[in-house]
Amino acid sequence: MTNLKPVDVAIIGGGWTGLLMAKEITASTSKSVAVFERGIPRKMEDYAVTMDELDHNIRLRMMQNTAEETITHRHSLKDSAVPVRQHGSFHPGTGVGGAGEHWGGASFRFQPDCFRLRSHLTEKHGAAKLSADLSVQDWPISYDELEPLYWKSEQLMGISGKAGNLRGEKIDGGNPFEGSRQHEYPTPPLKHSYASSLFADAVRRMGYHPYRTPAANLSEPYKNPDGITRPGCAYCGHCQRYGCMIGAKAQPTNTLMPVLAKRKNFELRTGSWVRRIIHKDGRATGIQFTNASGEEFFQPAGTVVLASFTLNNTRLLSLSKIGTPYDPVTRKGTLGRNLTHQVGVNTRIFFDKPLNIFMGAGELASRISDFDGDNGFTGAEDGLLRLGMIALGTNGDTPIGSFGVMPKGASKSNWGSEWKAASIKWRDHSAAIGMSGEHLAYRQNYMDLDPTYTDKFGDPLLRFTLNWTDHEYKMREFALKIQANIAREMGAKFDEGPPSRAPYNVINYQSTHIQGGVVMGASPENSVVNKYLQHWDMPNLFVVGASAFPQNAAPNPTLTSLSLTYMAADGMINRYFKHPEKLI
Ligand SMILES: Cc1cc2nc3c(=O)[nH]c(=O)nc-3n(C[C@H](O)[C@H](O)[C@H](O)COP(=O)(O)OP(=O)(O)OC[C@H]3O[C@@H](n4cnc5c(N)ncnc54)[C@H](O)[C@@H]3O)c2cc1C
Numbered sequence: 146m147t148n149l150k151p152v153d154v155a156i157i158g159g160g161w162t163g164l165l166m167a168k169e170i171t172a173s174t175s176k177s178v179a180v181f182e183r184g185i186p187r188k189m190e191d192y193a194v195t196m197d198e199l200d201h202n203i204r205l206r207m208m209q210n211t212a213e214e215t216i217t218h219r220h221s222l223k224d225s226a227v228p229v230r231q232h233g234s235f236h237p238g239t240g241v242g243g244a245g246e247h248w249g250g251a252s253f254r255f256q257p258d259c260f261r262l263r264s265h266l267t268e269k270h271g272a273a274k275l276s277a278d279l280s281v282q283d284w285p286i287s288y289d290e291l292e293p294l295y296w297k298s299e300q301l302m303g304i305s306g307k308a309g310n311l312r313g314e315k316i317d318g319g320n321p322f323e324g325s326r327q328h329e330y331p332t333p334p335l336k337h338s339y340a341s342s343l344f345a346d347a348v349r350r351m352g353y354h355p356y357r358t359p360a361a362n363l364s365e366p367y368k369n370p371d372g373i374t375r376p377g378c379a380y381c382g383h384c385q386r387y388g389c390m391i392g393a394k395a396q397p398t399n400t401l402m403p404v405l406a407k408r409k410n411f412e413l414r415t416g417s418w419v420r421r422i423i424h425k426d427g428r429a430t431g432i433q434f435t436n437a438s439g440e441e442f443f444q445p446a447g448t449v450v451l452a453s454f455t456l457n458n459t460r461l462l463s464l465s466k467i468g469t470p471y472d473p474v475t476r477k478g479t480l481g482r483n484l485t486h487q488v489g490v491n492t493r494i495f496f497d498k499p500l501n502i503f504m505g506a507g508e509l510a511s512r513i514s515d516f517d518g519d520n521g522f523t524g525a526e527d528g529l530l531r532l533g534m535i536a537l538g539t540n541g542d543t544p545i546g547s548f549g550v551m552p553k554g555a556s557k558s559n560w561g562s563e564w565k566a567a568s569i570k571w572r573d574h575s576a577a578i579g580m581s582g583e584h585l586a587y588r589q590n591y592m593d594l595d596p597t598y599t600d601k602f603g604d605p606l607l608r609f610t611l612n613w614t615d616h617e618y619k620m621r622e623f624a625l626k627i628q629a630n631i632a633r634e635m636g637a638k639f640d641e642g643p644p645s646r647a648p649y650n651v652i653n654y655q656s657t658h659i660q661g662g663v664v665m666g667a668s669p670e671n672s673v674v675n676k677y678l679q680h681w682d683m684p685n686l687f688v689v690g691a692s693a694f695p696q697n698a699a700p701n702p703t704l705t706s707l708s709l710t711y712m713a714a715d716g717m718i719n720r721y722f723k724h725p726e727k728l729i
């Protein structure tokens with residue numbers, strides 16, 4: 146192993162959170178910052194020549210290679226976990242920019258009650274009514290504390306949207322259920338697609354409150370506070386799972402890298418696979434990594450930031466033996482607990498007219514939050530604690546992926562000339578109404594190291610023990626009824642039927658919203674990091690990303706991850722560097 150020249154700060158992972166941390170530190174200190182990213186370098190010009198659906202959308206060119214590292218999954222403690230050999234329920238990214246290059250761009254704030262979920266549910270239902278397995282907890286920060294940082298993140302990316310609650314005033318056309326905002330969105334909402342306008346008209350007639358999804362796909366040219374200018378979206382429909390070839394979608398490579406590239410105290414080392422955080426006497430001393438040629442290095446560092454997404458944040462801490470692994474039986478230990486994903490259910494709707502659905506943007510959607518959190522239902526009569534948002538999105542139906550979508554019974558067989566004729570008939574005549582629902586944390590859902598399977602280096606893989614509970618099935622049943630009513634109001638055909646009560650599966654895509662494992666909290670008894678995302682046991686180690694979320698919320702996570710990263714950077718720069726000890 147080769148010892149390298151020390152750096153002040155070593156950051157593991159070159160996605161949104163790692164690069165934002167680097168931008169903040171290099172902006173206001175002279176500390177040397179090196180980002181270690183195991184994937185390839187990227188730039189916008191690459192995307193113009195690689196817009197290929199088969200390559201990106203089907204073969205998932207931009208995702209982590211499962212032959213090198215994957216996760217294993219089991220449903221419960223009594224099962225054996227097996228490796229996920231093809232990406233299914235979520236799509237972790239790799240390379241500079243991480244999944245932030247090929248994300249959709251939905252950029253919501255969480256509702257204020259999400260940050261005090263345990264208190265909220267207890268006040269509403271009484272502690273006795275909450276399942277003993279429920280493991281949700283309050284965040285160590287409030288919505289009001291995070292509000293200015295949400296605004297900073299929105300300005301960074303130029304989020305397109307319309308306020309629904311501006312300094313307490315409810316505004317039609319925005320989301321009236323959002324927490325109070327101090328500012329209007331940096332850019333106006335994206336245009337409606339035909340299908341999203343049909344949804345908006347229908348739900349409005351039903352008394353709901355439609356709004357257009359706040360999106361990192363710019364509705365018009367925008368210059369952010371760092372002086373980075375990006376153009377408006379061209380609605381090309383090749384957005385999620387692709388990088389944007391014109392830079393209209395905020396991505397780390399077009400928003401953070403142009404700033405970082407000019408900083409003399411910044412360095413990006415791609416092809417650097419970090420395998421351990423090295424530590425001694427309660428402090429990180431640096432990181433151990435292997436480069437693309439298989440050579441091993443020790444990089445000494447004064448401070449280490451772990452920003453390698455939920456999966457590797459948990460795994461690298463486990464491999465490095467930092468913190469106490471969680472035990473779901475005794476509920477002792479904190480590392481790996483409160484693994485959550487996202488709860489979804491879709492209703493496919495069909496029209497006799499074409500929808501031009503091939504046009505769209507990563508997050509061009511019309512949406513209601515009338516059932517987000519526990520809006521719109523009491524919970525008493527239906528056994529539901531939380532639900533989520535309901536939307537019709539048009540992010541671009543591409544030729545291969547959308548071919549063969551038809552109502553049940555439209556073809557007797559799923560191949561041959563009859564099927565082809567039906568596929569052509571129904572092409573561009575279909576959309577989906579879907580729920581993005583809150584996944585609560587439970588005692589039994591957690592992450593640890595797999596005892597059997599290893600990655601390409603022989604290091605243990607991360608193991609998911611994860612399954613749905615009755616609550617998630619009830620959420621889907623409830624959402625499906627609302628979705629059916631909306632479909633009827635839209636005048637669409639749709640396939641009715643109960644949602645599947647099948648256990649969690651790793652095959653069907655849910656979302657790449659994986660949370661927990663390194664959760665933040667008010668004390669080391671129930672969390673791994675404090676509100677500055679500083680490790681409770683190791684003051685010079687900060688762990689950023691959605692791994693810190695105590696539980697999932699219905700909205701997509703990245704805006705909240707970025708806002709927490711700003712908070713961590715502030716704690717590190719303005720407090721920790723001046724007095725390098727525990728911040729709390
Ligand atoms: C198809 C898709 C659509 C999405 N749409 C949305 C959306 O609309 N809205 C939203 O909020 N979110 C969305 N997401 C999720 C969003 O992309 C993530 O929340 C966000 O990118 C996470 O940023 P991060 O920096 O925490 O992690 P990542 O982006 O995953 O970056 C982590 C980086 O760390 C690197 N890394 C990992 N392990 C190591 C190691 N051992 N050594 C060195 N480097 C390592 C990885 O290669 C990666 O580049 C979407 C994701 C996908 C895949």
Ligand code: SF4
Pocket residue numbers: 362363377378379380381382383384385388389390391392393394505506507
């Ligand atoms: S839909 Fe818009 S933001 Fe998305 S890739 Fe195309 S031009 Fe870029």
